Amino acid sequence: MEETQKQDDVFLELRQRLQSGLLVLRSDVTGDPSEVTVSGGDASLQIRMPREVLCVELPPGVTLIEGSCREVSNTAGEGLHLRLCLQVDQHTEAPGSVMKRVQIEKSYGFCCQRCGERVLMERVFQRVLPLPNGNWNALVEDWCCHPDPFANRKLLPRPGDCLLGDTYFLLPRDDECDRTLAQESGPVLTDVSHDQDSRQKPSSQPSVTCRSCGATLGEAVAAETLKLYITEVTVKQKDEERDDNTIKQSRWLFLERTIAARLVELSSTQSMFRFSLQTPSGKPFILLWLLNSDSLVASHSSPAVCGDALIAPGDGLRTKHRSCAASSAVKVLYLLCAPSMHQDITDAWEKDVGVHPLVLPQTTCQEVMHLLTASTSCLPPSLRRMNSYQVAFMRL
Template sequence: MGDNSKQAEVFLELRKRLQSGLLVLRRDVVKSYSEVSVTGGDSSLHIRTPLGLQCVELPAGVSLVEGSCREAPGAGDEMHFRLRLSVDHQHPDKKEAPGSVMESLQLHKSYCFHCQSCETRVLEERVFKRVLPLPNGNWNSLVDDWCCHPDPFANLKLLPRVDDCLMGDTYLLVSRDAGCDETLTQECRSITNKMSDSQSQDTQKPNWRRKLVSCKSCSVGLGEAVAPDTLKLFITEVTVRPSAGDHQFDTSPDRSLFLEQTIAARLVELSSSQSMFRFSLQTPEGKAFILLWLLNSDSLIASLSATPFTAVSGDVVCPSQPKCCEHPSGTKAVSAIKVLYLPCLLSASTHQDVVETWEKDISVHPLELPSATCQEVLLLLTASTSCLPLSLHSMNSYKPLLPVMAAALT
């Protein structure tokens, strides 16, 4: 039996597009299917077990189809139930998922760039006359398909003008100004190819030198200088805010929450705009770190304790009070994305064939992030997976399955 210490006793996943749901209860909470009753209310779901009644608050327009809860084949020490939902697609969401900075930048408006770690302003009062997307990460591989002559873009860099902001998938290219000397530091680092075991270490030669850019206040890396007057800043390391009212933002979100929201927003935006669902999270050296497969972005999840009124995730509610047992306040079902993932570095021996296949497939979209941030994302995914029911932990060669990035889209 697996370790249940981190797993919710009651786990609920609802799919708005499929109008269906899955309810999972641990067998140490409920002994038989007959002990469970699931009913619906006004944008709410009520789950009754021998230990009490839990209430899950649903978004407006989402409700349970009464009498649709059915037993489903369980797995190991779990009991599963399938549900059907009624979803009013015409009902507008009161709270839309936050988009990435790529979706919010506007022309002729003033913005300030902050270090996400320490909140220091690193770029002051930037007004962009042009905000343009860069070609996607695989554009070099496609040049031969639409050019009948040698690659005209070989060895050329796409760099911004003074009042430009060029947007990559995970970074922004902006011009450097005199104020950067007061807020940023640069460090040159040589990047070396890994040689085979048969080759001597003495034969290794640097491929190129990168000028890493860091916050002067906290020394956290923000990106790199790709040209003498051009900065490449990763959207996972900086926050961009309108200059007007910038003082209203006292603090940035928790680092983990900020990273979840940023990565989730970009995956959803790229899948919606370019029909891309498979991604390779890579370091700046081009080394694959994590393979990601976006399954869906319409999930609502809730994880609860079997003790009434105690939420494991979502909104925290008051402790159990016997007198209020029939009229509980509940936890909200939060929006989430669902992905399969495979850590490349940990899978070198067991799943190298999968990694190599993805690396050769041009439909897999590369996403570049700093090495330290790639490691942070992996830790977030691993932690998210550990909180899921054991039956949702793995599938085929993908060790952790369906890590639900809870609250990533709320």
């Protein structure tokens, strides 16, 4: 994919665990480096440049150590790199994914994320259970002296159940589904094991779409069972009112935060850091390597930037005052699984049991690809690659 976005004027990454940060100012906005100053304020970081002042709001407990800012490099085409030291009294907690919010004996409604229409009404779960994941079948075969008793058998929800996959919900179908969901005709379902081991090539399953907008939400894995992907639906409790602002939330931001939160959960609970983003057919689409989840990032040209051009007191020139907030983010390495490109790396990852498969609809895989490449193109050139991999940030 061609890079269509320009490097941000200002890029800031703060590492909470390392208590350090990197600030990069693009060459054409820096001017004279001696006129650039960085100072700390009340839960903020102020970056003063010749024609602009940027105030970065920081989360509670994160402050700049005054006088710690030092120049690392200043090259044409790359910009001015500055290192900062931080004092971190309180680490920012990563928000949990939707998987953590679903509980028993509470009423939930499932909505299409793209149009906001409810597709499943008032589900009260008596059991919320995780499905076996990763290379579970392979481990059973390697470590158990008896044959796998679950081989060629589906793990399907009973009435009142919600089964949680890595990227989807398995839910029993009811009569209301026919009014809100449409099922595309597809091949006859075969009786295959329904753990999450994507190394076994799954059978093709009919897709389930929203009747209101036609968006693909998941698949019909059995006559009475639905698979709904967490990237395609939002989950609301019964007492939550319809919020048009939430419904109209950027598809890109929702997708970015949903996947980032899930990566953090899998890394912290199961010590998984390498992921193969795959289509339902089992084809690898993107290889993802989670580097860290303690970053706070801010950029001058992010959508959060706001402000007007003002005349600062004592300034003879027109100085723009802008502000933005530093957002929690994960830093990832990624590799697009394009034909005839990096085939050796792709083959090695496919054979490695330490790589965890994550299955999403093909259109969603393409959206994730656009998210990652857009993030990469906004970074300073020297930060865009690491060996054969590209670098990106995903907000939490």
